[in-house]
Amino acid sequence: MMRRLLLGLPFALAVGLITALALLLFKPQQTPRAAVDFVVTASPLIGQPLPDWEFAALDAGPALRSGDLPALARGASPTAAPEARFLLLNFWASWCQPCVSEHPLLVSLGNAGLPLVGVAFKDAEADPQTFLARLGNPFLTVLTDPEGQGALQFGISGVPETYVIDGNGIIREHLRGELTLETIEARLLPLLQGAQGE
């Protein structure tokens, strides 16, 4: 009887440890952090001024500093309230499939009169140009971020990623992932509708 108990002890220990480990792992304060879906987490940049960064232009044109973007947002209506003027800053890449998928939406928005600026993220010189030649170029100016350091300043979590900037240089929306009609309806439209009253 005693021997049976002794033999069973290592097993009991093993079972006990497995149970303890399971309990420890699933205790709320020690649960390993769940995979964070950055597409849905709130961006700390909304309501904040644009991060300062200078982007080179794709076609050896003049470089653009973030501080130059609000003027582009105010654009053709310099007398309108700056907070009611918007510009879309779109980070994309020719090697990115969702960027291809969302591009027609950007072209439509451009045609509707919304100013857009594009930044080619970690893309070789020729490829973004080919992309735009094929799919259309809605951008007022095309910038480039070959190493991606500008993107890091903007808190990019991947491409495509789009910022809605107003005439005061404030980031009003930070849209991660592919632009869809749903996203535009839920997050861009309210801004535009709010602006209509001004």
Add this chain to the structure above:
Amino acid sequence: MRQLLGIVLFLLASGTAAQSITLSAEQEQRAYQLGLGLACPQCDGQTINTSEADMARLMKDYIRDAILRGDSDADIFTFFESRYGTAVILPNGRSGALRWLPWLLGLAILLAAGFWIRAGRRAARADLAAEAPW
């Protein structure tokens, strides 16, 4: 040993970053520890140390540059938190208790297996001895 292994893995994962920016051993260790505390924004729950994704590499490069120019750990975390939010900051490594538990568990299972095999053999021998007429 575990620290060394971790640093080697971190250096391998850093790829070109490790080649272009040279840090002292102490700075490497610091970069590694910081990396344990940051989530890669485009990978499921991985730290930037173990990810090869674009953003993880950029973040690792940023950390190395920041260490070289003398930024504090707080400066570095503040930078990432201001761009990515609190979701990007991870609890740094595992708590002490959890670290040794899996090892102890493995040992216990091995012991249990050993005892079980021994008990089985003894029982088999005992049965044989009982059956044998001599």
